[in-house]
Amino acid sequence: xxxxxxxxxxxxxxxxxxxxxxxxxxxxxxxxxxxxxxxxxxxxxxxxxxxxxxxxxxxxxxxxxxxxxxxxxxxxxxxxxxxxxxxxxxxxxxxxxxxxxxxxxxxxxxxxxxxxxxxxxxxxxxxxxxxxxxxxxxxxxxxxxxxxxxxxxxxxxxxxxxxxxxxxxxxxxxxxxxxxxxxxxxxxxxxxxxxxxxxxxxxxxxxxxxxxxxxxxxxxxxxxxxxxxxxxxxxxxxxxxxxxxx
Amino acid sequence: xxxxxxxxxxxxxxxxxxxxxxxxxxxxxxxxxxxxxxxxxxxxxxxxxxxxxxxxxxxxxxxxxxxxxxxxxxxxxxxxxxxxxxxxxxxxxxxxxxxxxxxxxxxxxxxxxxxxxxxxxxxxxxxxxxxxxxxxxxxxxxxxxxxxxxxxxxxxxxxxxxxxxxxxxxxxxxxxxxxxxxxxxxxxxxxxxxxxxxxxxxxxxxxxxxxxxxxxxxxxxxxxxxxxxxxxxxxxxxxxxxxxxx
Numbered sequence: 001x002x003x004x005x006x007x008x009x010x011x012x013x014x015x016x017x018x019x020x021x022x023x024x025x026x027x028x029x030x031x032x033x034x035x036x037x038x039x040x041x042x043x044x045x046x047x048x049x050x051x052x053x054x055x056x057x058x059x060x061x062x063x064x065x066x067x068x069x070x071x072x073x074x075x076x077x078x079x080x081x082x083x084x085x086x087x088x089x090x091x092x093x094x095x096x097x098x099x100x101x102x103x104x105x106x107x108x109x110x111x112x113x114x115x116x117x118x119x120x121x122x123x124x125x126x127x128x129x130x131x132x133x134x135x136x137x138x139x140x141x142x143x144x145x146x147x148x149x150x151x152x153x154x155x156x157x158x159x160x161x162x163x164x165x166x167x168x169x170x171x172x173x174x175x176x177x178x179x180x181x182x183x184x185x186x187x188x189x190x191x192x193x194x195x196x197x198x199x200x201x202x203x204x205x206x207x208x209x210x211x212x213x214x215x216x217x218x219x220x221x222x223x224x225x226x227x228x229x230x231x232x233x234x235x236x237x238x239x240x241x242x243x244x245x246x
Numbered sequence: 247x248x249x250x251x252x253x254x255x256x257x258x259x260x261x262x263x264x265x266x267x268x269x270x271x272x273x274x275x276x277x278x279x280x281x282x283x284x285x286x287x288x289x290x291x292x293x294x295x296x297x298x299x300x301x302x303x304x305x306x307x308x309x310x311x312x313x314x315x316x317x318x319x320x321x322x323x324x325x326x327x328x329x330x331x332x333x334x335x336x337x338x339x340x341x342x343x344x345x346x347x348x349x350x351x352x353x354x355x356x357x358x359x360x361x362x363x364x365x366x367x368x369x370x371x372x373x374x375x376x377x378x379x380x381x382x383x384x385x386x387x388x389x390x391x392x393x394x395x396x397x398x399x400x401x402x403x404x405x406x407x408x409x410x411x412x413x414x415x416x417x418x419x420x421x422x423x424x425x426x427x428x429x430x431x432x433x434x435x436x437x438x439x440x441x442x443x444x445x446x447x448x449x450x451x452x453x454x455x456x457x458x459x460x461x462x463x464x465x466x467x468x469x470x471x472x473x474x475x476x477x478x479x480x481x482x483x484x485x486x487x488x489x490x491x492x
Contacts (some may be wrong), residue, residue: 001289001293001294002250002254002286002287002290002291004248004250004251005250005251005287005290005291005294006290006294008251008254009294009296012315012414013315013318015312015318015319015320015322016321016322017321017322018320019322020321020322020323020324021322025296041248041251044248044249044251044252045251047417048247048252048255049247050255050315061322062269062315062318062322062453063319064314064319064348064350064355066314066316066318066319066375067315067319067320067355067357067372067373068259069258069259069296069312069315069316070312070313070315070317071262071312071316071371071372071373071374072259072261072262072308072312073310073312073313074263074313074371074373074443075263075266076261076262076263076265076266076307076308077266077268078266084468089471090360091363091364095363101299102310104310109310109313112371113311114363115360116361117337117338124471125316125317125320125358126313126316126317126372127313127316127317127320128317136280151457178359193385221334224366
């Protein structure tokens with residue numbers, strides 16, 4: 001491991017929504033580096049174009065160039081490329097929000113999202129990470145992974161009651177994942193936000209294990225739980241199957 | 247400049263749509279490094295989680311973590327945060343594709359995009375860079391930058407005829423930018439693709455210079471050029487103004 005590279009990434013990762021712009025001493029504190037290291041790496045990252053320095057405030061912030069890696073990731077992802085036409089199809093058919101997600105540790109990561117004009121949510125965008133245990137894509141993916149992996153993800157999750165409907169009992173979560181395996185889809189209602197409703201199906205790789213999920217996200221203000229399943233279960237299963245590699 | 251950091255980013259930047267997965271020797275070639283440097287930095291980036299190594303093929307590819315920086319950039323961008331509710335409003339009003347863009351050198355970079363269900367384009371996504379001279383957001387931004395900057399961007403641009411309608415004469419481009427300044431918007435028709443139509447207005451910063459643009463993208467298969475302007479010119483001007491800092 002080249003330590004200076006690790007330190008440079010500590011500096012970059014120190015910037016987030018809570019710390020959009022920082023002075024060198026703030027960077028040192030957030031990145032857990034001494035001031036001279038923070039200075040060397042911030043200036044190197046500035047020269048490479050990944051950080052901007054604001055002349056007035058002497059604060060640094062992430063630059064446009066930080067979009068490039070994600071852009072290259074998405075362009076080079078075979079999963080994204082295979083899924084995009086299907087996401088667009090489901091979006092046109094349903095006029096609901098359609099997501100492509102993968103599992104990373106205990107979290108679901110949003111790779112692509114086509115928003116509905118019915119319910120515009122500004123807070124979930126590409127790269128967003130949300131807990132897998134209480135989301136339909138998370139349960140759909142876990143339903144087509146080996147049982148011991150699903151159990152270990154649930155065991156490692158911080159099971160928080162986001163609403164009164166959030167299931168946080170590990171055994172019942174395993175039952176819900178088993179039910180998703182049998183149904184071919186997972187549906188979650190109001191487990192993360194009040195009124196949310198989503199339904200997801202797993203995308204399978206060549207070994208028939210889940211490599212991601214497609215989900216439709218809508219709201220209980222327009223449909224009952226039963227209507228969400230009736231309308232969208234078959235569609236989401238066939239959409240996910242058409243992206244699957246088998 | 248810490249050279250090892252620069253080399254690490256050369257390795258990361260070597261991955262793109264043409265090179266989604268590479269062996270160490272391919273990385274060395276693309277990143278212009280010797281094999282042992284490519285090996286050291288690829289393994290460091292793998293340990294840091296930015297590259298994945300595929301056991302079977304011994305190829306490396308970008309990992310999910312490469313989405314994180316872009317996610318943090320967007321969350322921390324004041325422009326994105328201010329613009330999102332307005333983009334959603336314009337999307338709902340028009341049901342067309344709505345974009346937030348900024349200028350970087352001679353290119354327009356897409357920061358956010360809410361797609362229309364009428365014309366789903368799979369090839370433009372967050373982080374996409376396209377030439378400013380032939381796009382309405384590019385001309386809208388240039389119309390509210392100092393004249394010498396607009397001229398130098400046009401002079402530095404590779405003026406390519408993407409279609410028979412692409413304007414590539416530098417003097418006429420400056421005239422079109424001047425017209426956009428007077429109208430408050432820029433409209434482009436079929437200058438990048440056959441049938442494309444878009445209209446954009448500049449977002450102004452505290453010094454009344456453009457810091458970005460909002461645009462509506464549609465198609466000439468549904469509207470004439472005159473209809474695009476009639477329907478959307480006022481809306482795009484007021485949308486951009488409501489995000490402007492003055």
